[in-house]
Structure formats: structure tokens, C-alpha cells
Amino acid sequence: MKKSGVLMIIGSALLLGLFIFPLWNIELEAPQYPDPLGMNIFIGGIQGEEEFDIQNIDGINHYIGMKKIPKPVEMWEFQTFPLVIGGMAALGILLGVLGFFKIISPNWFLAWLILMSVLGILGMYDFNSWLLEYGTDLDPKAIMKLTDAEGNPLNYKPPLFGSQKILNFTAHSYPETGAYLMFAGMLLTLVAWITGRNSVAARKS
Template sequence: MKKASLLMIIGPLFLLGLYVFPLWNIMLGAPQYPDPLGLNIHINGLKGVNEFDIQNIDGLNHYIGMHTLPKPEDMWEFGTFPMIIGFMVALGVLIGLLGYLNKISYKWFLGWFVLMSVLGILGMYDFNEWLVDYGTNLDPNAIMKLTNPDGTPMTYKPPLLGHVKMLNFDVTSMPSTGGWLMFIGMMLTLTAGFMGWQKTKKQ
């Protein structure tokens, strides 16, 4: 089970990319912005794709009553997520090392993958809840109060994944470099579990 264990050691290390690269990216394009406005979501805060993107997004949001984008100290997630990722990396590497020494079975590899998947789903749920609040909890005294054809207040929730048209803006939300690195790392650990299972089955 040496090869499987090596994959189990390498896979979680890909998550370290989340400390360098953004997890997610949201882009806003409109005719008045030849260069789209962009927002990179890191595990420890938000950053504009370009220098003044956050300032410009907050300026636009002010007119329709949306909150300003949160700073790291405004959301507990930005303090907690880096610790969770660090723990999962350390745990994954430890499991891989113990597997290499034949101290544990491949089931631990799959257990890490399941735990990381559950944490990822919870993180996406939390992110989506923030998007809902961000796009629907509007200031009643906003300069612009737009409504849907049925008379209900218009909401501005960005998509969790994919593209949506909001007013004259095209909004696209997709995983970024850190998100893809995390996905690769998780697939490596899943492969490690499968290889370990095959090895055990042959024996």
C-alpha cells in the first residue's frame, strides 16, 4: 500500500494552495465597465481582482442598498477556515504516513476524503447563505429601489456557481485556482483510498 499512502501524503498538501490562491471568483461585467469588476474570495478575506474593484463594487452597491463587502474581522469564517484547512492538511499527511508504515488501513484515507467533503459542503452552504443575505438584506433608504414585474423588491444575490444577469450586469461565479487545487488534492486522496481497497481485495 506504499503507492496509495504516498498519494495520501501528497493529496492534502494541495490544500496549502488555499493560503496563496483564491478559493472562488466572482466577476461583474457591464457595458460601462470594459474591464469587468472582479472579486476573489480567499479563505481569510476578500480581495479585488484589480486594485480598485472592491471600492467600485461597494460604490455600485451603495445605490441599491447592499452592504459593503465584509472585511476579515467582520466574518468569523475568515478566522476559522485557515485553521480548519491547516488541521485537515496535517491530519491527511499523518494518515498517509501511518498508512505507509502499515499502521492503518485504506479506510482512513476514505474517511479523510469523506470528512473533507462534508466540510466542503458545509462551507459552500455557509457561503451561499452569505450571498443570500448580501443580495436580499437591503437598506430600505437606498437611493434606488427597484422592483420585479410583480411588484416585489428586486434582489441581487450573486450565483453560487454559474452566470446570472442582474440589471445590466453579467455576473459569473466560478471556482478559482485555490478551489481547483483543493479539488485535485481531494481526488488524489480518493484515488489513494481506491488503490488501497484494490490492494486489500487482492490480498
């Protein structure tokens, strides 16, 4: 159980990287912008890749009626996600320590992983819902009112994952360093559970 406990501690601690590195990145490419406009999405807010990227994106969005990129105080997620990630990291480290000293069974590691997976799925669902609202809740007084062939307002929702053409822009949406650290941490906790389970089975045989 000592090895599995150490793996659990390391895997849980990797979540703390989300306080340093961005979770997701959305980048906009267009002929009139030699350097793409990009924004990095952290668990506590959104920052531009370059100094004026957010300002330029807001300027473009203004013409088609999209809202400005939200500040941290304008979204409850940016207040809640740091608490959730910090709490899950602390809980996982505690479970790893208890597992190291054989106080709990490795099934607690699996329970943590399941809970973290559920939270991750809910987080992605919430993120996609925000993208949908961001790209469809348009100001009716916008300078440019573009419609499709049937006369419906165009959908400017960026993709949740992958690339998509939006007017003369190509939007790219992909995980960033923080997401990879989180995935690696969850994978380590899975290995910790398997290792711990095998260790317990070996002692009983």
C-alpha cells in the same frame, strides 16, 4: 500501502494551496466598465482583481442598498476556514505517513475523504447563504429602490455557480485555482484509498 500513503500525503498537501490561491471568483460585466469588476474569494478574506475593484463594487452597491464587501474580521468564516483547511491538511498528511508505514488501514483515507466532502458541502451551503443575504438584505434608505412587477424589492444575489443578469450587469461566479487544487487533492485521496485497498486485498489473497 506505500504508494497509497504517498498519494494521500500529496493529495492532502494540495489543500495548502488554498492559503495562496483564491477559492472562488465573482466578476461583474457592464457596458460602462470596459474592464470587468472582480473579486477573488480566499479562505481568509476577499480581494479585488484590480486595485480599486472592491471600492468600485461597494460604490455601486451603495446606491441600491447592498452592504459593503466584508472585511476578514467581519465574518467568522474567514477566521475559521483557515483553521479547518490547515487541520484537514495536517490530518491527511499524518494519515498518509501512518499508511505508508502500514500502521493504519486505507479505510482511514476514505474516512478523511468523507469528512472533507461533508465540510466542503457545508462550506458551499454557507457561501450560498452569504450570497443570498448579501443580495437581499438591503438598506431601506437606499438611494435607488428598485422593485419587480409585483412591487417586491429586487434580488441582487450573485449566482453560486455560472452567470446571471443583474440589472445592466452580468455576474459570473466560478471556482478559482484554490478550488481546483482542493478537488485534485480529494481525487488523489480517493485514488489513494482504492490503491491501498487493492494492495491489502492482494496481500491477503
